[in-house]
Amino acid sequence: MDKENIKKKFAEFHDKNYKLFLLIPLILLIFSCVYLSFFYSQHNDFFYKDISLTGGTIITINDGDLNSLELEGYLSSRLENANIRQISDLMTKKQIAVIVETKNSECNELEIEKTKTILEDFLGYSLIEGENSTIECTGSTFSGNFYKQLLVAILIAFVLMSIVVFIQFKSFIPSLAVIYSAFADILMSLVVINLLKIPLSTAGIVAFLMLIGYSVDTDILLTNKVLKREGKSVNQKIWESFKTGITMTLTSILAVLAALFIVGPFSSTLFQIFFIMLLGLILDILNTWVTNVSIIKWYALNKEKKKNAN
Amino acid sequence: MQIKFTWRIWLWIVFFILALISIFITPTFLQQGVIIKEFSQNSSAFEQGLKVGDVITHVNNNEIKNVEDFLKIVPEQVNTLEKVKTTITTKDAEYTIFSDKPLGISVANLPKTNLKLGLDLAGGSRAFIEAEDHKLTKQEVNDLAQIIENRLNVFGVSDMKIIPVSDLFGNNRLSIEIAGATPSVIKNLISQQGKFEAKIGNETVFIGGEKDITSVARGGQESGIYSCNQISESESVCEFRFVVYLSQAAAEKHADITKNLDVNITSQGNYLSKKLDLYLDDKLVDSLLISEGLKGSVTTQIQISGSGFGATKADAYDSAQEEMKNLQTVLITGSLPFKLKIVKFDTISPTLGDSFVKYLFLAGAIALIFVALVVIFRYRNKSSLAPLIVCTSEIIITLGVASFMKWDLDLMAIAGILAAIGTGVDDQIIVLDEANQKENLLSIKQKIKNAFIIIFGAYFTILASLLPLAWVGGGLLKGFVLTTVTGITLGVLITRPAFADIIKLIEKKI
Secondary structure, X not given: OHXXXXXXXXXXXXXXXXXXXXXXXXXXXHHHHHHHHHHHHHHOOOOOEOHHHHOEEEEEEOXXXXXXXXXXXXXXXXXXXXXXXXEEOOOOOOEEXXXXXXXXXXXXXXXXXXXXHHHHHHHOOOOOEOOOEEEEXXXXXXXXXXXXHHHHHHHHHHHHHHHHHHHHHOOHHHHHHHHHHHHHHHHHHHHHXXXXXXXXXXXXXXXXXXXXXXXXXXXXXXXXXXXXXXXXXXXXHHHHHHHHXXXXXXXXXXXXXXXXXXXXXXXXXXXXXXXXXXXXXHHHHHHHHHHHHHHHHHHHHHHHHHHHHO | OOOOOOHHHHHHHHHHHHHHHHHHOOOOOOOOOEEEEEEOOOOHHHHOOOOOOOEEEEEOOEEOOOHHHHHHHOOOOOOOOOOEEEEEEEOOOEEEEEEOOOOOEEEEEOOOOOOEEOHHHHOEEEEEEEEXXXXXXXXHHHHHHHHHHHHHHXXXXXXXXXXXXXXXXXXXXXXXXXXXXXXXXXXXXXXXXXXXXXXXXXXXXXXXXXXXXXXXXXXHHHEEEEEEEEEEOOEEEEEEEEEEEEOHHHHHHHHHHHOOOOEEEEOOEEEEOOOEEEEEOOEEEEEEOOEHHHOOOOOOEEEEEEEEEEOOHHHHHHHHHHHHHHHHHHHHHOOOOOOEEEEEEEEEOHHHHHHHHHHHHHHHHHHHHHHHHHHHHHHOOHHHHHHHHHHHHHHHHHHHHHHHOOOEEOHHHHHHHHHHHHHHHHHHHHHHHHHOOOOOOOOHHHXXXXXXXXXXXXXXXXXHHHHHHHHHHHOOXXXXXXXXXXXXXXXXXHHHHHHHHHHHHHHHHO
8 A cells, every 4th residue: 555655645746746847847948948059159050060961081990900099199290180089899899990080171082092191101001992991981062961951851850740740639739748849859869969079970860850759659658648548537647658658768778778888889870879869768758757747737637627617 | 279360460470471581582592602793804704604693513523612612722813824724513504614814703602681781781882973063963863874884884893883863952963882892993983084085186086985986805815914014113014005996987087187197217116296195084194106007097996005003013913904994994985974073982891891780680689688678577477578579570571671672771771670679669568558457447459449549640750750861862861761661660550460469369368
């Protein structure tokens, strides 16, 4: 009976304070908006972009013995804006490759050759594409264009998603709550990414789109149960959805964590996707089970009251 | 105990089996040997009639099981001084090759599955091409695709994909993907316009392409490298030459121009006063002396020469070989209608790819185990293991579709499969939860129906949010969208209904 007692106490507490709970996401939302506007005024953009979005050249040298610190020292006086990273095997911790990024404005063959020559002078052997090294180059015009298209795609995705949600629930406030929850997941994850100073790649932006999918799952579950099921109290319906939804989110978080730790160190693309999904899933707990719950409870109780008054 | 499967469960089983067939029944299913991937330019094996895709089972009566076996017997592909006899047995025939030229075969292990790994996993090169100072129309891009395909074919690249793509903003470009590790010479082939002109003084005698050139010798006595010399301690040079056959019109033009030239008499021989200058993309490649005998003659046969440099003789040889192939290619295929530029270029070595795939499987397995643990902990009944089976089958069915449709599985496509599996797990939890509501007096059928209202709601919402991505950047993310959409669609239509029916069966039994 102890368990029932706690449940009852919590229900009473929630009934009394659920509107107040909305202050937490509201404060976070205001903070996020202010932070991002500040960020925009500083950087003229909403996030840091990596080479796949700004354009530039990535040269990967598959050399397990290459000392990246020495290389960095060597390049500092010879190559402008060069950025050096290592990739290591997760299990053995052995270095697999060293990555050199430069911000060439366009895919100019001469410039790439020049960079290659500088590297070859340091390495003492020649870089053969596809054998001991790989070269990826993205022109800045192309990537700028690509970036704009991604933003347009996100915008279209949001509009289409909103239409589908409205068709499903046919009531304004609950639909808006679902859409807001997806929006807040993305917005708040973006703030965290910026605070951590992680430059986003194409894959990262796609991950934000994937967040929409994972975010709406739980919100649709909640809204469906609360609005469309007869016979139970609002609290009961919310509690049931919470049990289901939190299991969903928990399995997703565990699966993403496994992927993040195993393949993440290997591929910056997948690392970024999984990291953003992890952030989004954690933030979704707040945005679904605090924000959306409070809104839908408010809405459903109001409706019940009106019904009873009639 | 008698279990009656519903049609949904049967449909699921059929799809599962079809997927396994689509993935694992390869054209070389249950065979042993190595498959021919490519021939080098003067391959003796090619001349004997071996083809790309042939499966070699024996070399000199030694059994070949894999690439290592093959390389042990055919170690170095070099010119030998004497003629060597090699017998190659394929699945259908036996070839006896008696030659001093290298076999010139590159082979690969037989594929175990029909799955095609994308560029970032298998290795290879990809380029996005636009025209310089010109916005390409759809028609122009299509024409360009044909010319470039022809050019790469002539050069000897066979494993490639050339796709005209357009993006959200209506930009048209060409995407070129070449499997395997590809040397930078391919980059030149794509980006050079390849405008070839042979001039005497200011007058053009002939240009590249089939109008002026009827054929180009590419083997035998009429084409090859004829001398290599060391010029200094750190530089060597190799000279190549090959014969070009001109059309009648071009030959008459040659006669017309040369007939008015003077003859210079030198100690090395008598030549005409002007040389035949060869230009490639307006750069002078070579100047050839014209011997006295050709003055005013209608000659359809012209010998073209050039050279390649390198630090060692071997390097110079390779470079000359490349130069020659390049020149032959543009002479045959003619110039491109536009000056092109590469706006994105990637080469990825397959070394990282191998370990990727290994770790991806590990990550997938561990993720599934975590999911299973949570589900078992939460529901503690026998239906809790079902999600594990359903998820695995969802992965296999999605991969089955991918291999049937010949999609390339790149990193983003794999992320897409993971995304689809994620929604699959979520959906199954919804079904389990609805089914397990004990205080609910509804029939199991009604409970499952309730679950599917939520599942379809979420499905259409995700679909709406993903589709716009398919057109971004001319299909760079198409792999992701295709696999995700396929995964979730098959999920809500086939595997998840089957899962619901299984749960119904189990619940009824209790």
